[in-house]
Amino acid sequence: MNDINIQQNLDKIIQNIEQAALRCGRQPNDIQLVAVSKFNPITAIQSVIDHHHFTFGENRIQEAKEKFTPLIEAHPNIQLHIIGAIQTNKILDAVKIANVIETIDRVALLNPLQKAIDKTGRCPNLFIQINIGQEPQKAGILPSEANEFIELCLKQFGCKIQGVMGIPPVGHHPVPYFQQLAKFAHHYDLPEISMGMSADFEDAITCGATLVRVGSAIFGDRPVKI
Ligand SMILES: *Cc1c(COP(=O)(O)O)cnc(C)c1O
Numbered sequence: 252m253n254d255i256n257i258q259q260n261l262d263k264i265i266q267n268i269e270q271a272a273l274r275c276g277r278q279p280n281d282i283q284l285v286a287v288s289k290f291n292p293i294t295a296i297q298s299v300i301d302h303h304h305f306t307f308g309e310n311r312i313q314e315a316k317e318k319f320t321p322l323i324e325a326h327p328n329i330q331l332h333i334i335g336a337i338q339t340n341k342i343l344d345a346v347k348i349a350n351v352i353e354t355i356d357r358v359a360l361l362n363p364l365q366k367a368i369d370k371t372g373r374c375p376n377l378f379i380q381i382n383i384g385q386e387p388q389k390a391g392i393l394p395s396e397a398n399e400f401i402e403l404c405l406k407q408f409g410c411k412i413q414g415v416m417g418i419p420p421v422g423h424h425p426v427p428y429f430q431q432l433a434k435f436a437h438h439y440d441l442p443e444i445s446m447g448m449s450a451d452f453e454d455a456i457t458c459g460a461t462l463v464r465v466g467s468a469i470f471g472d473r474p475v476k477i
Contacts, residue, residue, distance in 0.1 A: 252471035254298035260469045261286070261302055264452075268463065271453040282456055285332050285445070287466030290473040293318050299469070300326055308353075308464050310335025312344045319348060333375075334416070334445075334464055336390035343367040346375060353378040353416040353445050356391050358400065361407055376413040378445055379404060381435060383428045384420030391417060394431065401439055414443025414461070425451045429458035 252260075269279040287308040288296045296307065296318065305328050309315035315331065323329050332351040339360060345352055346367040352375050355364070368374045379401055382391030392400045404412050415436045419428035429446050436444045436459075447455025449468035456463065467473060 252295065254301070257295060257298045257470060258302045260471075261299060261304060264465055264468055265304075267453065268456065271456040275457045277456065281461060283462045285334070285462055285464045286469050287334065287448075287464050288318070288470065289314065289335075289466065291470045293322065295470055296322060300329070306330040306332070308332040308334040308466075312337065312341040312348075316344055316348055323348070332445075332462075332464075339363045343370065346371050346373055349375045351376045351378065351413070353414075354380045354390060355404060355412075356380040356382075358403065361404065365407065374408075374411050376443075377404070377408055377411050378414040378416045378443060379412065379435075381415055381417045381432060383417040383432050384423065386420055389418065389420075394435075397435055398438075401435065405439065412439075412441065414441045414445060416445035418446075418448070419451070425454050426458060429455050429460070433459040 265284060268282055268284060272279040272282055283306060285306050285308040286299050286304060289310045305326065319331050330350045331348060332353055333345050333349045334353045337345055337354055342360060342363045355377050380391040381397050382389050382393055385393055415432055417432040419425035432446055433444050443461045444459050445462040445464060446460045447463040449465050452463035452465055
C-alpha cells in the first residue's frame with residue numbers, strides 16, 4: 252500500500268464515519284477514528300500523520316514502543332491507544348507510552364497498573380474491555396462479571412475510567428453486541444464507547460460508538476508477521 256492509497260482510504264473512512272453519524276442524527280465530531288496500525292511499518296504510519304491524522308491503535312506493547320517512541324518524539328500530538336491484551340509484565344511499558352489503554356480486562360491487572368501509574372506519575376485514560384461474545388479465546392471481562400469489575404475499577408481509578416471497549420464475535424450480526432456494550436457505558440455514565448472495526452464501524456456508530464478502530468480499511472491487508 253503506498254502513501255496515496257493510504258491517504259485515499261483514510262479520506263474515505265473519515266467521510267463514511269461522517270455520513271454514518273449524520274444518518275443517525277449524531278455529530279460527526281463525536282466519533283473519533285483510531286487508525287489501527289498494528290503490523291504496519293513506520294512509513295505507513297507516517298503517511299497517515301502526513302495527512303494530519305494523529306490517533307493510532309496498536310495491540311502489542313513491544314511493537315508499539317518500537318514504532319511509536321520515535322514517532323511521538325517527532326509528533327507530540329500523537330494519541331496512542333493500546334487495544335490488545337496486556338500481559339501483567341508489560342503494563343509499565345503500556346502506561347509509559349499510551350494515552351489510552353482500552354483493554355483493562357481483569358482484576359489481576361489492577362494492582363500492577365496502580366504501581367505503574369505511581370512509578371511513572373502518568374495515568375492514561377482507561378477503558379474496560381468486555382468480552383461481549385463470551386468467547387473463550389478473546390480477552391475481556393465476561394458480561395456477567397462486568398458490573399462488579401467496573402465498580403471496582405471506578406473505585407480505584409475514578410474518572411480515569413473513561414469507557415468500554417468490545418469486539419463482537421465473527422460471523423454474528425454485530426448490532427445486539429454493540430447495544431449490549433453501549434448499555435454498560437450508559438449505566439455507569441462513561442463517556443466513551445470503543446466499538447466497530449473495518450467491517451462494521453457504521454453499525455457501531457448507529458449503536459453509539461464514540462471511537463471506531465479501523466485497520467485494514469486504511470492500511471490494506473496486514474502484512475504477515477514473520
Ligand atoms: C486489529 C484490530 C482492529 C482493526 O481491525 P480491522 O478489521 O483491520 O479494521 C480493531 N480492534 C482491535 C482490538 C484489533 O485488534
